[in-house]
Amino acid sequence: MQFGASMFFTDYSITPVALGRALEERGFDILWAPEHSHIPVSRKTPFVLGAELPKRYYDVMDPFVTLTAAAAVTSTLKLGTGVCLIAQRDPIQTAKLVASIDRVSGGRFVFGIGNGWNQDEMENHGTVFESRHKLARERVEAMKAIWTQDTAEYHGEFVDFGPMAAWPKPVQKPHPPILIGGAFPYSARRAIRYGDGWMPQATAANKTPLTELIPRFREMAAEAGRDPAAMQIVMGAQLPDAALIGQYQALGVDIVYPSLPSEGEDTILPMLDQWVSVMRQVNG
Numbered sequence: 001m002q003f004g005a006s007m008f009f010t011d012y013s014i015t016p017v018a019l020g021r022a023l024e025e026r027g028f029d030i031l032w033a034p035e036h037s038h039i040p041v042s043r044k045t046p047f048v049l050g051a052e053l054p055k056r057y058y059d060v061m062d063p064f065v066t067l068t069a070a071a072a073v074t075s076t077l078k079l080g081t082g083v084c085l086i087a088q089r090d091p092i093q094t095a096k097l098v099a100s101i102d103r104v105s106g107g108r109f110v111f112g113i114g115n116g117w118n119q120d121e122m123e124n125h126g127t128v129f130e131s132r133h134k135l136a137r138e139r140v141e142a143m144k145a146i147w148t149q150d151t152a153e154y155h156g157e158f159v160d161f162g163p164m165a166a167w168p169k170p171v172q173k174p175h176p177p178i179l180i181g182g183a184f185p186y187s188a189r190r191a192i193r194y195g196d197g198w199m200p201q202a203t204a205a206n207k208t209p210l211t212e213l214i215p216r217f218r219e220m221a222a223e224a225g226r227d228p229a230a231m232q233i234v235m236g237a238q239l240p241d242a243a244l245i246g247q248y249q250a251l252g253v254d255i256v257y258p259s260l261p262s263e264g265e266d267t268i269l270p271m272l273d274q275w276v277s278v279m280r281q282v283n284g
Contacts (some may be wrong), residue, residue: 002259003248003279004030004273006082006236008056009066013262020070022269022282024077030110030180032082032236032257033063040120047127048117048183048201056262063095071105079105082236083114083199087132088125091159092166093138097145099170107171112199112234113140114181115190133190134158139283140178140194147175167224179234182211185220192224197232210235211244214251240274242281249282 005023009016016033023031039058047053067079080103086094102109115136116122119129127135135158141156146166154165170176180191181199191198198217200210218228234255235248245256258275260268 001245001253001282002029002255004028004032004078004080004255004277005275006257006259007031008034008060008259008262010056010059010061010262012059012264013056014265014268016066016070017073018265019260019268020074020077022265024074026272027279028077028272028275030078030080030255030257031067032080032112033066034060034064034082035085036060036118036121037085037088038121038124039118040124043172044118044119045117059262060209064101065107068101068104069095071101071108075106076108078108078110080110080112082112084112085116086113086139087115087127087136089139091142092146092161092164095143096166098143098176099147099168102170102172102176103168104267107176109170109172110179111176112179112181113195114187114199131158133186137190137194138257144175177232179232181236184208184216188213188217188220191217191231192221192226193278196230197234199234199236201236210245211251214248214253218252240278242278245278245282 005028007013007019020031036057063081063084071079096213098109101225115132120134122129138156140161143160145152145154147170151165155159177196179197179199180187180195181201188198196236200213214233221228221231232254235253236257237259238256248256260271
């Protein structure tokens with residue numbers, strides 16, 4: 001099993017350079033960075049995890065910037081968006097960002113994406129909340145065309161462009177892995193339709209244990225004609241519980257990682273060392 005860590009990088013947290021180095025030195029496999037462009041003061045939709053929205057959501061830096069900084073000081077650590085809010089991003093520019101970071105990292109980028117929950121934030125970007133899921137799918141399909149075709153074009157309801165040339169192309173072929181984040185069953189269906197894996201999330205509205213959802217996801221993938229074994233499963237926001245993670249390992253989960261607090265090195269490094277102990281218990 002592979003292990004990683006997620007960080008809302010802020011101007012008061014450990015830096016991506018320091019965390020990237022610390023993770024690679026300790027044998028971690030991947031660093032995840034989430035995103036929010038901003039947080040409107042108004043709130044049409046409640047926070048999906050049920051509690052008050054933490055300060056780090058307001059303060060988080062751009063994930064492509066922070067992950068590039070980490071890529072520059074590491075050589076084996078993978079870099080992932082966890083998750084990139086593609087319903088709020090231009091697909092042509094985002095395709096270039098993904099290809100560029102995959103190039104500068106030597107093919108170490110993982111494209112974790114989600115469709116978002118914050119209606120106010122989306123609407124500030126001109127995104128209609130009710131149609132965000134179809135918009136996101138079209139943007140993914142359009143980006144795949146840009147990454148894989150010398151002369152790319154896409155014609156959908158929300159995304160529409162004629163023949164274009166856009167470079168660089170990603171190092172990974174046909175493109176970096178696309179992992180879809182969100183709650184069961186809707187994000188699972190999206191992962192099967194146009195992703196390479198699933199990043200399940202337990203929410204206040206859906207508290208079914210993730211250990212029960214993994215077999216159901218694999219059944220859904222098989223029924224849809226996808227190879228269940230080829231679909232990655234990534235478990236985020238985990239506690240350092242070796243017994244639970246051992247259950248995930250037995251179910252074929254590929255990656256497990258904690259969501260670290262946006263704190264300095266004095267707080268974060270001991271937490272990483274605790275996870276090293278868990279990694280050794282699980283992997284031997």
